[in-house]
Amino acid sequence: MPVTETTKNTEELTLTFVTDFxxxxxxxxxxxxxxxxxxxxxxxxxxxxxxTRHEFVPTGSARYHMTGPDGTKAHGWWTITTIEAPYRLEFDDGFAGDNGEPIEGDLPVHGVVTLDEVGGRTRMTVVSHFPDVDTFDRLSKMGMEEGMRLALGQIDRVLSNG
Structure with a gap:
């Protein structure tokens, strides 16, 4: 199911997505x-x-890249801060250089994912906490909101295909 609710809070510097599955x-x-x-x-x-790395444990790290239509690679990283399976995941997320390691001086966004059982379904809430107004504005202008909405909209297909 596509995202059912999106809330952009400029005072609290958060971007929240709610999706039911x-x-x-x-x-x-x-x-x-x-x-x-x-x-x-x-x-x-x-x-x-x-x-290329996915250490799904507290203090574990992940390294990844996204590949654009023209072959451009955008690298990113996570450091997992909290895992309370299967209900809560928290991680810091940031941009990485071509080597996959965090870009020095780039402030990460803190992601909080919660899963709740609601009426026989699963509600997933993803909240991005931005470190400052500049990061919030920069990622907003880069299209983070639309990108996350599109990304989250692909989960149903993953769930139906196992």
Whole structure:
């Protein structure tokens, strides 16, 4: 199901997405925990992701790149800060250089993912917490909101194909 709610809060510097899925909570959790499933939806459809590292444990790191239609690669990283399977995931997310490592001085966004059982379905809420107004504005102008909406909209297909 596409995103059901998006809230951009300029005072709290957050961007929130809510999506409901006709799948059990463990199955929705797996789209984060399994890097091959994560690759099938992380990033908009025209910028698919490839995870070269995915240490899905607290303090674990992930390295990935998204490949654009013209072959351009945009590198990113995560540091996982909290895992409470299958209900909560928190991680810092930022841009990386061509070597896959964080760009010095670039402030990360803190992501918080919560999964809740609601009426036999799973509600996933993804909240991005921005470190400052400049980062919030820069990522907004880069199209983060639309990109996340498109990315999250691909999860149903991942859930239906196992």
């Amino acid at each position: 006709d799948a059990p909570i463990e199955q929705v959790w797996a789209v984060w925990a399994d890097p091959r499933k994560l690759e099938r939806w992380w990033g908009p459809p025209t910028w698919p992701a490839t995870f």
